[in-house]
Amino acid sequence: MLDLSNFDLSTIPVTENMIDAEKVAHVQLQNPLEHALLVLTKTGYNAVPVLDLDGKFCGTISKSVIVEAMFGLEQIEVDQLYDKKVEDVMEEDIPTVRIDDSLEKALHVLIDHSFACVLDHQDKMVGIYTRREMLKQLRNEYYQQRS
Ligand code: 4BW
Numbered sequence: 001m002l003d004l005s006n007f008d009l010s011t012i013p014v015t016e017n018m019i020d021a022e023k024v025a026h027v028q029l030q031n032p033l034e035h036a037l038l039v040l041t042k043t044g045y046n047a048v049p050v051l052d053l054d055g056k057f058c059g060t061i062s063k064s065v066i067v068e069a070m071f072g073l074e075q076i077e078v079d080q081l082y083d084k085k086v087e088d089v090m091e092e093d094i095p096t097v098r099i100d101d102s103l104e105k106a107l108h109v110l111i112d113h114s115f116a117c118v119l120d121h122q123d124k125m126v127g128i129y130t131r132r133e134m135l136k137q138l139r140n141e142y143y144q145q146r147s
Helices: 033-043 063-070 103-112 131-146
Strands: 047-051 057-062 115-119 125-130
Touching: 033 047, 033 057, 033 063, 047 125, 057 063, 057 115, 103 115, 103 125, 103 131, 125 131
Parallel strands: none
Antiparallel strands: 047 057, 115 125
């Protein structure tokens, strides 16, 4: 059985295994939905962070909110992809973590979200910490204990 008593999440910095910002696909507030859908489709991700021109985190955008924004009263309105901007439909109420937070904070975010954006003290996104990284760290701990 996995003994987590020596795996103290409160002592491991969230920055240790995060994906650095330069490797994180993102879109900007003013981008049309068409651009966001292109980014999501080409990268294969369901959701990516939304940043302003200074790199500050503003929210996330997902394929599902874009599709929802295209639904008119009777049919799908493709024009919405060009008429609406990312800032019109993005989700803003997204919990984040800070560069000096530990994995314990990220764990709580990852219960309901597939990634946590890591922000510096000016709210700039320095990276993301994903469920995959959390599970990899737990797996490594598990196999270390068995060996
Ligand atoms: O293109 C992909 N490459 C790899 N290696 N894995 C992928 C890719 N697309 C999806 N996956 C896998 C990952 O295990 O599917 C999971 C769910 O993807 P998602 O949520 O629903 O698009 C992935 O899980 P994860 O690595 O724990 O990532 C959780 C979420 O974090 C993803 C996506 O919304 C975001 N994300 C991850 N890496 C990203 C990213 N967003 C932007 N840029 C990145 N580099």
